[in-house]
Amino acid sequence: MSDDPVREMLREVADGVEPGDRLDAIRSATSGGRRTSRGWWATGGVALVAASVVTALALTTGGTPRSEDPDPAEPTPTRTTATNGPRPEQEPRARPVYYLGDTPDGPRLYREFRPLAGDPLQVAVDAAIGRGQDDRSLAPLDPDYWVPWPETTWAGAIVDYDEGVIEISLAASPFAGDPETDLRSRGTLSQAEAELAVEQVIRTAQAAVQERLPVRFLLYNEITDQVLGVPTSEPLAEGSDLEVLAHVSLSDPSDGATVDNDDPFTVKGLGNSYEGNIVTEIQRHEGVVEIVQMEPAIAGTYEDKLFPFEVTFDLTDVPPGDYLVTSRTDDPSGEARFHTDSRRITIVD
Structure with a gap:
């Protein structure tokens, strides 16, 4: 038998052989008995594992979004009922x-x-x-950011x-040691x-549906008392902006x-600064x-939120080449405890 069960199953499919018991093991490892009142459960990456040997159907319910938007206005996503099935966006959208x-205050969310x-x-x-639609690892575009979740x-x-x-x-992958324990404990992560x-998953999910709905976490389709060592017995709301987000x-x-x-x-960006x-x-x-150019802007302060800001540069006299665009907060203490965010750009004629 091969040392790689997934590869062995793919080989069996290619040879027209039924994978049998090992496919049943994957199904049992990645599904549970809990159902919502609408009687469905959508799988993301879990479905991708079995996609080489079976077809997994992901369903999403319908509803009318409220006007609250945790992020700057984004196009309202299409929602469909379980009866009609999902209507995924075919073209990539931001x-x-x-x-x-x-940050100088420890890790924060960008x-x-x-x-x-x-x-x-x-x-x-x-x-x-950190997972792409092709089941491969998906890293942030900005190399200054990182994904804390286990690769499996x-x-x-x-x-x-x-x-x-x-x-x-x-x-988690049923071939990755004890996957349930891996996701229940924080492993090498700090608290x-x-x-x-x-919090990262909560805010990403809320931004996607454009509603600040609480988020319920499950492990293998069952409510769990903790994820990565964080208590999750009840649905969780997002935390304080100024405590979890980078200030720019x-x-x-x-x-x-x-x-x-x-x-x-x-x-363009969001910020909260002195x-x-x-x-x-x-x-x-x-x-x-x-530094070839510098522009100040006023975002906002005091409130527990980030405020939009925008600056425009005239690059006519800036020669082509690679540059770094950096926005930073103010620090009246004189200790240079700036929150910053940066982007690499290439200027061309």
């Missing part, structure tokens, strides 16, 4: 996904807009745990409008990182963007490091 990054096609909730949650993690995501919650059902990992987060440009120096260059001050710099990223 979806907000939260990742961890470092938001990144990812081009993703498919069911808006499912693909966003998949990206948050899969997630199914649905909205239960009867109970008014988002359900995230987690699972702060584990709590942010859970760029929305545009995306990391690695190409910018024409003949056109105005606009930087007296609202946010400074954005363009710094040469090759050769002699120097």
